[in-house]
Amino acid sequence: MLSVGPVRPDGFHELATVFHAVSLYDEITAVHADAVTVHVTGPYAEHTPADESNLAVRAARALARKARLRSGALLRVHKQIPVAAGLAGGSADAAGALLACDRLWGLRLPESRLGAVAAGLGSDVPFALQGGTAVGTGRGERLRPVPVGGSLHWVLATADSGLSTPEVYRRLDELRSDRKVPAPSVPGELLAALASADADALAGLLHNDLQEAALALRPALGDTLAAGRTAGALAGIVSGSGPTCVFLARDAVSAGALAVELAASGTCASALAVTGPADVG
Numbered sequence: 522m523l524s525v526g527p528v529r530p531d532g533f534h535e536l537a538t539v540f541h542a543v544s545l546y547d548e549i550t551a552v553h554a555d556a557v558t559v560h561v562t563g564p565y566a567e568h569t570p571a572d573e574s575n576l577a578v579r580a581a582r583a584l585a586r587k588a589r590l591r592s593g594a595l596l597r598v599h600k601q602i603p604v605a606a607g608l609a610g611g612s613a614d615a616a617g618a619l620l621a622c623d624r625l626w627g628l629r630l631p632e633s634r635l636g637a638v639a640a641g642l643g644s645d646v647p648f649a650l651q652g653g654t655a656v657g658t659g660r661g662e663r664l665r666p667v668p669v670g671g672s673l674h675w676v677l678a679t680a681d682s683g684l685s686t687p688e689v690y691r692r693l694d695e696l697r698s699d700r701k702v703p704a705p706s707v708p709g710e711l712l713a714a715l716a717s718a719d720a721d722a723l724a725g726l727l728h729n730d731l732q733e734a735a736l737a738l739r740p741a742l743g744d745t746l747a748a749g750r751t752a753g754a755l756a757g758i759v760s761g762s763g764p765t766c767v768f769l770a771r772d773a774v775s776a777g778a779l780a781v782e783l784a785a786s787g788t789c790a791s792a793l794a795v796t797g798p799a800d801v802g
């Protein structure tokens with residue numbers, strides 16, 4: 522669920538969103554080194570920058586600055602989350618680097634101080650530090666944990682190439698330039714459906730304000746969403762700023778079958794069954 526409000530004076534949009542961590546993750550380790558560098562492996566390694574623009578590198582450097590340390594670290598990232606996919610994979614790497622370096626350098630900073638460093642790195646990084654399920658407000662960095670009464674079963678349909686998050690937000694602004702944009706909100710019914718892990722109730726409440734803009738930039742996503750519905754998904758929406766589409770299934774068996782059908786539909790690059798909420802290990 523992502524409700525996007527008006528643009529703020531700082532250029533970010535006021536959000537009300539439900540973040541939900543799922544069982545797809547990158548693995549990050551850190552070992553002592555003179556400087557902060559990153560080595561990326563895994564299926565999405567070639568699409569991931571390995572220089573200072575890598576969010577894990579920026580996170581480790583920001584933490585060293587905050588703690589007034591001169592320490593470095595070699596970060597090893599095994600990248601399994603698609604890049605520029607609307608899944609906050611870069612944010613997950615930043616959060617992983619913060620946790621790994623906090624331990625490596627013996628800092629043991631309190632959660633609130635790590636959270637402050639995280640918020641400076643990106644709107645979704647504070648949530649990636651916590652995992653689980655949470656309502657995010659502000660630009661996404663102000664979090665309130667949300668109870669979920671059981672496991673939820675999802676299928677992620679990925680695309681061959683990414684979408685730029687700033688571009689998707691810009692397109693949304695263009696599409697709504699003639700409308701008055703209301704304050705963003707998360708409906709209480711959605712929180713109730715999560716509390717009881719009621720997939721049928723949840724299906725009617727999934728919504729993403731960025732979907733219209735992602736579809737305008739990538740019309741083929743309409744075919745992916747239609748294929749998921751035809752294959753029996755309870756509901757499907759674009760994830761974050763896209764292009765990944767996320768489908769809700771009633772149970773693990775339906776999610777497995779849905780993933781197989783979506784993968785064979787020719788409307789996505791891959792389809793993966795996952796569960797949520799996932800905790801940060």
Ligand code: C5P
Nearest residue numbers: 532533534536643644660661686687690
């Ligand atoms: O915070 P983050 O670096 O993830 O944001 C990436 C881009 O997404 C921003 O530069 C901005 O264009 C857009 N964004 C926004 N409002 C938010 C979060 C992100 O406009 N609340």
